[in-house]
Each structure stands twice: as C-alpha cells, then as structure tokens.
Amino acid sequence: MSGGVEWGLHCCVVLCGAGEPVPAAKLAKLHDVSPSYLAKQLQLLSKAGLVRSTQGQSGGYRLTRDAAEITMLDVVEAIDGPQPAFRCTEVRRRGPMAVPPERCATPCPIARVMDSADRAWRESLRVVTIADLAAEVDTTTPRELLDRARAWLSA
Structure with a gap:
C-alpha cells in the first residue's frame, strides 16, 4: 500500500470536520507533506468522486458526500486502485x-x-467510514488541540 493512502485518509478526516473548503496548500502544511505530493493524492480522490475542488478566494477541497458514506476502502482504491x-x-x-x-x-x-x-x-476497510475515523479522532485527541486545528484551518 502506498503512503498516499495514509495522506488521503488524513485529508478526508480533516475535510469531514471542516465547515468550508480547505485549500490543498493548507492541507499540505497541516500534515507537513510536500504540496505537489499531496496534490497528486487529492487529484486521485477527486477523480474517484470522493472530493471536489472549488476555485477562487474561498476555494479548496471538500468531500462530495457525507463522511458516513465514504469508506476506508473507497480511499484505498481511489489512490492505489482496486487490484489485489x-x-x-x-x-x-x-x-x-x-x-x-x-x-x-x-x-x-x-x-x-x-x-x-x-x-x-x-x-x-469496507465497514469503516470516514465519519467513524473522525469520531475516533474526536474521542482520542485533546479538545484544545482539535479546537486549535479547526481554528487554524478556518483562518
């Protein structure tokens, strides 16, 4: 499995909790990963219909459907393909x-x-959704850290 799967899953979890579209550059900075590398993963997620980008001043990426409808397998197959x-x-x-x-x-x-x-x-992987992952992040991450991350994302 490629490293892009991990980055794609992290991005989907972040997008799940974001009220507004999140620019790719901001996602890259948040995860301390190369913007060009992350852009490739986001393009694969977009091609699979899991995220979409919007242009403009308030542009960025957002999930295309509810996080409870996107599984970990969807992300794995979007990035690495469906082959065994x-x-x-x-x-x-x-x-x-x-x-x-x-x-x-x-x-x-x-x-x-x-x-x-x-x-x-x-x-x-088919039975765990992005919403499930986000809920676990919410229960295992200190509240002040989550609040700071959400404020940083929306700034």
Whole structure:
C-alpha cells in the first residue's frame, strides 16, 4: 500500500470536520507533506468522486458526500486502485520441477490464501467510514488541540 493512502485518509478526516473548503496548500502544511505530493493524492480522490475542488478566494477541497458514506476502502482504491495486493504468477509452473498447466486444475494454495486475506482486509476497510475515523479522532485527541486545528484551518 502506498503512503498516499495514509495522506488521503488524513485529508478526508480533516475535510469531514471542516465547515468550508480547505485549500490543498493548507492541507499540505497541516500534515507537513510536500504540496505537489499531496496534490497528486487529492487529484486521485477527486477523480474517484470522493472530493471536489472549488476555485477562487474561498476555494479548496471538500468531500462530495457525507463522511458516513465514504469508506476506508473507497480511499484505498481511489489512490492505489482496486487490484489485489497479491498477484499469482504461477510459480509452480516454472523451473526444473514445473507442473504442467493441465495438472494445475485448482488454484495455487498460496494464491488461495492470499486471495482470502485480501478479501478479509478489504471487507474490514469496507465497514469503516470516514465519519467513524473522525469520531475516533474526536474521542482520542485533546479538545484544545482539535479546537486549535479547526481554528487554524478556518483562518
């Protein structure tokens, strides 16, 4: 999984609590990340329809729908794509002990386990929303820090 997923999730959580659009430069500064790097992640989120940008003096990014309707999996797939983390290359059909294709009637046991793990991982991300993450941030972060962050974002 790319680092962009982490930045994308953090941005979505911030946008969830922001009353106004937040400029990309401000999100980058808040997270101490390169503005050009973060812009790429925001573009991917925008292309997936999770955020949208508005231009102008009060422009910036905002979520396209309620945070309770955006899952962690939505963000992961927007940034890294929907392909599975593991791709079987049929190693068992290679080398001096290669198994002929016609004898490979069932999926490779390694591929089968990795596919099962990928499905479980995706399902666990599918049930956690940006709203869930934001609620946890609210309960685990000192109130004065949250208040300062919100004031800084809206300044």
